[in-house]
Amino acid sequence: MNSLPPSPLRRHLLAGSASALAAAGLASFTRGAVAQTAAVAAPKPLPAYAGWKDPNALIVHSSSTIETRRSAFGNGVITPAEQLYVRNNLPAPDAAILADRDAWQVAVSGVKNPRTMTLRELKSLGIESVAMVLQCSGNGRGYFPSKPSGTPWQVGAAGCVMWSGVPVRWVAEALGGVADGMMFMTGTGGEALPAGVDPKTVIVERSVPASAMADALLAWEMNGAPLSLAHGGPLRLIVPGYTGVNSIKYVKQLAFTAKETDARIMSHGYRISPPGAKGDPSQPSVQQMGVKSWINSPAPDSGPLKAGMVQILGVAFGGMNAVAKVEVSLDGGKNWAPARFVGPDLGRFAWRQFALATRLPAGSYELASRATDSAGNVQPEQRFENAGGYNNASWVDHAVKVTVA
Numbered sequence: 478m479n480s481l482p483p484s485p486l487r488r489h490l491l492a493g494s495a496s497a498l499a500a501a502g503l504a505s506f507t508r509g510a511v512a513q514t515a516a517v518a519a520p521k522p523l524p525a526y527a528g529w530k531d532p533n534a535l536i537v538h539s540s541s542t543i544e545t546r547r548s549a550f551g552n553g554v555i556t557p558a559e560q561l562y563v564r565n566n567l568p569a570p571d572a573a574i575l576a577d578r579d580a581w582q583v584a585v586s587g588v589k590n591p592r593t594m595t596l597r598e599l600k601s602l603g604i605e606s607v608a609m610v611l612q613c614s615g616n617g618r619g620y621f622p623s624k625p626s627g628t629p630w631q632v633g634a635a636g637c638v639m640w641s642g643v644p645v646r647w648v649a650e651a652l653g654g655v656a657d658g659m660m661f662m663t664g665t666g667g668e669a670l671p672a673g674v675d676p677k678t679v680i681v682e683r684s685v686p687a688s689a690m691a692d693a694l695l696a697w698e699m700n701g702a703p704l705s706l707a708h709g710g711p712l713r714l715i716v717p718g719y720t721g722v723n724s725i726k727y728v729k730q731l732a733f734t735a736k737e738t739d740a741r742i743m744s745h746g747y748r749i750s751p752p753g754a755k756g757d758p759s760q761p762s763v764q765q766m767g768v769k770s771w772i773n774s775p776a777p778d779s780g781p782l783k784a785g786m787v788q789i790l791g792v793a794f795g796g797m798n799a800v801a802k803v804e805v806s807l808d809g810g811k812n813w814a815p816a817r818f819v820g821p822d823l824g825r826f827a828w829r830q831f832a833l834a835t836r837l838p839a840g841s842y843e844l845a846s847r848a849t850d851s852a853g854n855v856q857p858e859q860r861f862e863n864a865g866g867y868n869n870a871s872w873v874d875h876a877v878k879v880t881v882a
């Protein structure tokens with residue numbers, strides 16, 4: 478709705494009658510606006526490659542940006558695939574790449590014995606599983622008052638996912654070990670690139686410090702099922718603790734490199750640049766995630782609540798560290814009470830669900846949550862302003878206003 482003009486015209490448009498507009502002599506002017514109104518009124522359909530997802534659990538921003546509704550997050554730790562967000566920087570590859578999964582090839586370089594390996598070979602090297610928060614760097618961008626360009630994600634460009642595959646360090650060992658002087662691990666996506674443009678400006682290729690290899694997987698399963706096309710099947714690089722963009726889907730190249738890739742998505746994209754500035758290589762890259770939490774229930778759109786006992790429910794994670802503690806406030810951060818964790822601990826890269834049981838008499842409340850990680854880092858009160866709208870972990874921005882009747 479934000480994109481509609483705030484005017485009497487908007488009221489006409491919301492009334493939805495094209496003929497009334499024509500009668501008012503606005504027909505030609507409003508043709509585009511009418512189409513836009515229709516798009517706002519009817520939820521966008523899921524794109525074909527994600528058509529198996531649950532439309533009721535999702536907000537479809539575009540065919541390549543789909544987020545989980547805040548009210549759809551459940552309490553079973555792992556986010557079901559049908560509810561998990563999707564973000565593609567390029568059109569998803571053709572589903573034909575899943576026809577023979579085991580034949581998928583990944584070129585591994587920057588090791589003593591570089592070569593191309595098939596998924597079949599990778600499966601013979603071993604398997605591990607890791608539960609990890611997958612979160613887009615721009616999750617929470619929608620709460621930046623500066624309205625940075627990019628998808629205005631709220632909380633739902635994130636989920637907790639169980640990945641299974643071979644640890645990257647075992648792959649490197651099988652190829653003689655990482656070559657000397659390699660400071661980065663660089664993954665390259667397998668999308669077909671548009672013709673007529675410099676590949677470096679569009680390719681999805683990211684470098685993370687080589688130390689990230691300690692926890693990284695080449696994964697072929699998600700939540701116990703073969704990896705879907707939407708989430709990077711047949712093979713995906715998984716970098717626990719780092720923002721989503723670093724976990725390269727349809728990975729076709731894994732390189733240990735002396736330098737960061739000069740692909741634009743690395744050199745200029747996903748940089749923490751001052752408001753109003755463009756990204757450039759001198760600025761910090763969006764990589765490791767920080768401590769963050771938010772409340773999912775009551776959700777902001779839950780409407781007036783009935784006075785009485787309420788379970789305040791949410792998720793909390795520490796990024797690189799385990800989450801150690803969550804506090805909840807009913808009054809916008811003046812007073813805090815400890816929440817309890819719900820369900821099993823799936824390791825330091827997973828999120829934990831939390832609950833606070835409280836009695837809410839009639840009134841207005843600002844429900845906030847604030848997490849602390851195992852190293853003592855506390856979720857920040859305020860967002861760190863930046864042009865791209867990245868890394869929003871502000872507990873103020875994620876607070877939920879509710880009315881109890």
Ligand SMILES: Nc1nc2c(c(=O)[nH]1)N[C@H]1C(S)=C(S)[C@@H](COP(=O)(O)O)O[C@H]1N2
Nearest residue numbers: 562563564565566613666681708721722726
């Ligand atoms: N090959 C490839 N990998 C990619 C992307 C992409 O566009 N292509 N998008 C990245 C971004 S920005 C995010 S947030 C995550 C999204 O993962 P998901 O779609 O499985 O939720 O994938 C990352 N890996």
Ligand SMILES: [Mo]
Nearest residue numbers: 613614721722
């Ligand atoms: Mo992302």
